[in-house]
Amino acid sequence: xxxxHAGARLHDAxxxxxxxxxxxxxxxxxxxxxxxxxxxxxxxxxxxxDVAGVLGYLAALEAGRAVALLDPAQDRDVLDGLIAxxxxxxxxxxxxxxxxxxxxxxxxxxxxxxxxxxEDLAVLLPTSGSTGNPKFVRLSRxxxxxxxxxxxxxxxxxxxxxxxxxxxxxxxxGMSVLNSHLVRGATVVLENSGVVGRGFWDAVTxxxxxxxxxxxxxxxxxxxxxxxxxxxxxxxTLTQAGGRLRPELITEFHTKMTEAGGRMFVMYGQTxxxxxMSTLPSERLDEKLGSVGPxxxxxxxxxxxxxxxxxxxxxxTGEVVYRxxxxxxxxxxxxxxxxxGDVTGGELVTGDLGHLDADGYLFVTGRIKRIGKVFxxxxxxxxxxxxxxxxxxxxAVPAGDKVxxxxxxxxxxxCKAAAKLLAETLHLHVTGFDVRGSDGFPLLPSGKxxxxxxxxxx
Amino acid sequence: xxxxxxxxxxxxxxxxxDADVDVENLKYRDIDEWDSVGHMALVAAIEDEFDxxxxxxxxxxxxSFKVALDMVKGFGISE
Numbered sequence: 001x002x003x004x005h006a007g008a009r010l011h012d013a014x015x016x017x018x019x020x021x022x023x024x025x026x027x028x029x030x031x032x033x034x035x036x037x038x039x040x041x042x043x044x045x046x047x048x049x050d051v052a053g054v055l056g057y058l059a060a061l062e063a064g065r066a067v068a069l070l071d072p073a074q075d076r077d078v079l080d081g082l083i084a085x086x087x088x089x090x091x092x093x094x095x096x097x098x099x100x101x102x103x104x105x106x107x108x109x110x111x112x113x114x115x116x117x118x119e120d121l122a123v124l125l126p127t128s129g130s131t132g133n134p135k136f137v138r139l140s141r142x143x144x145x146x147x148x149x150x151x152x153x154x155x156x157x158x159x160x161x162x163x164x165x166x167x168x169x170x171x172x173x174g175m176s177v178l179n180s181h182l183v184r185g186a187t188v189v190l191e192n193s194g195v196v197g198r199g200f201w202d203a204v205t206x207x208x209x210x211x212x213x214x215x216x217x218x219x220x221x222x223x224x225x226x227x228x229x230x231x232x233x234x235x236x237t238l239t240q241a242g243g244r245l246r247p248e249l250i251t252e253f254h255t256k257m258t259e260a261g262g263r264m265f266v267m268y269g270q271t272x273x274x275x276x277m278s279t280l281p282s283e284r285l286d287e288k289l290g291s292v293g294p295x296x297x298x299x300x301x302x303x304x305x306x307x308x309x310x311x312x313x314x315x316x317t318g319e320v321v322y323r324x325x326x327x328x329x330x331x332x333x334x335x336x337x338x339x340x341g342d343v344t345g346g347e348l349v350t351g352d353l354g355h356l357d358a359d360g361y362l363f364v365t366g367r368i369k370r371i372g373k374v375f376x377x378x379x380x381x382x383x384x385x386x387x388x389x390x391x392x393x394x395x396a397v398p399a400g401d402k403v404x405x406x407x408x409x410x411x412x413x414x415c416k417a418a419a420k421l422l423a424e425t426l427h428l429h430v431t432g433f434d435v436r437g438s439d440g441f442p443l444l445p446s447g448k449x450x451x452x453x454x455x456x457x458x
Numbered sequence: 459x460x461x462x463x464x465x466x467x468x469x470x471x472x473x474x475x476d477a478d479v480d481v482e483n484l485k486y487r488d489i490d491e492w493d494s495v496g497h498m499a500l501v502a503a504i505e506d507e508f509d510x511x512x513x514x515x516x517x518x519x520x521x522s523f524k525v526a527l528d529m530v531k532g533f534g535i536s537e
Contacts (some may be wrong), residue, residue: 194494198518199487221498225517374497416474429495430474 001025002061007159007185012051013203031059039088041114042145042338046072049165049190053408066117068124069170087114117338125172125271135404138329139274147326148179150296156280162210172275173241177213208234215242215376217403219249229260236262241269242376247290254285256371268292272348274326278362279288299324301362314358319368320350372398374432385426388418392440395441397455404458406438465527472503472525485522
């Protein structure tokens with residue numbers, strides 16, 4: 001059964017329900033059978049961290065139906081837009097609302113005619129932060145399986161591990177935590193309140209949670225909470241991905257965990273790689289501080305110089321290129337593109353700048369594309385500028401886990417309104433957008449905005 | 459300014475709330491602005507405003523405006 005080891009367990013923290021072993025396999029198979037009656041097309045799954053959400057996802061994989069994982073809190077108009085463009089066979093977890101035109105009461109498409117997705121296609125994930133037309137990353141069955149195995153191997157995940165859903169399951173990192181645990185027969189605790197919620201920490205204690213996955217803002221939060229691993233004797237592994245964490249925080253958490261007999265892993269990935277590309281072994285963290293580690297087993301990094309030549313020699317900075325079995329098949333922007341085969345050949349040009357050291361450890365040092373991260377979610381900086389243009393000319397630069405947007409001639413209220421607009425449009429928390437008024441922008445001799453000096457000022 | 463009003467101001471600024479929000483009756487996750495990300499911003503802002511440091515248990519138990527107000531009073535901060 002795809003991704004599902006015989007020993008895998010799901011624990012629903014909200015209901016106390018436990019599904020494990022043969023019972024879990026059987027329930028997945030029953031639901032998979034029901035999918036056979038659906039018309040051709042992708043399944044949309046508005047996936048919450050609960051039993052129904054995970055069963056729907058696993059059943060789709062088991063049935064060989066491509067499944068797109070979507071934010072259950074996504075606005076109706078965005079969902080309707082995706083439905084119109086991709087014509088899913090059905091929408092799982094649709095909730096209470098009325099189905100859109102062309103869909104039956106149970107959110108199954110009325111029209112029996114539709115594009116059959118490519119047979120290798122398993123999972124579709126939306127690329128985060130894109131404003132106009134969100135597109136899907138197409139991940140094959142092989143990519144999903146290979147990445148789950150490789151992650152499980154480097155983190156040493158076995159049947160004794162207990163991982164909570166500290167990240168949303170429609171987010172590639174969250175999905176990978178689920179996959180890499182189920183594939184090794186471990187336990188996944190389905191919990192919805194997040195790392196600042198009382199319910200989360202009660203679940204950590206009650207279910208003997210052994211690991212915690214977080215993006216940089218989670219670590220900022222854990223620091224503010226004065227997280228003490230001594231209080232949670234089972235919790236001995238921390239993993240971090242989803243953007244660059246400040247080195248002093250990496251060291252702080254690594255020290256804390258090491259003193260408690262635990263481990264801290266820094267990792268690097270992109271949704272386009274299903275998502276993990278590298279993991280820094282915990283025991284080499286001090287020596288390699290600032291690195292994201294070597295490529296996962298089966299994968300490889302190289303550096304593409306400005307003239308297009310590719311090198312693996314240490315110390316040369318260029319664009320990071322990754323090759324591996326987990327790289328996406330490509331993107332899909334419409335229903336027709338769901339039938340496409342692999343167009344990447346297993347190669348991902350990341351848009352990140354970096355260099356390798358003599359041991360093949362990658363150091364990511366910046367970005368080529370104008371990309372920022374807001375609480376682990378990738379956003380196009382050019383898109384941000386477009387969104388707020390009604391409020392004035394804007395220049396957006398990355399600033400750690402947030403972005404700073406300089407707004408020409410804007411007063412305090414205008415800045416506040418612009419931040420709110422960004423938060424609403426992108427469905428990210430308003431505090432991720434630091435909008436500041438400015439009196440013009442620094443310019444390069446070419447007349448273009450000098451983003452580098454703005455970034456230094458941020 | 460009363461303690462209640464000071465804390466109210468901190469909520470409005472940290473969570474960037476609209477004027478029509480009933481802050482005094484607000485609970486964690488009632489509104490989009492007070493999610494886990496907002497919570498971190500809020501805790502930081504309260505600590506700065508009243509020059510206090512919350513314990514882990516207090517951070518995860520701060521589930522409403524009223525609870526936050528009681529916690530601030532618990533530090534011996536008065537009107």
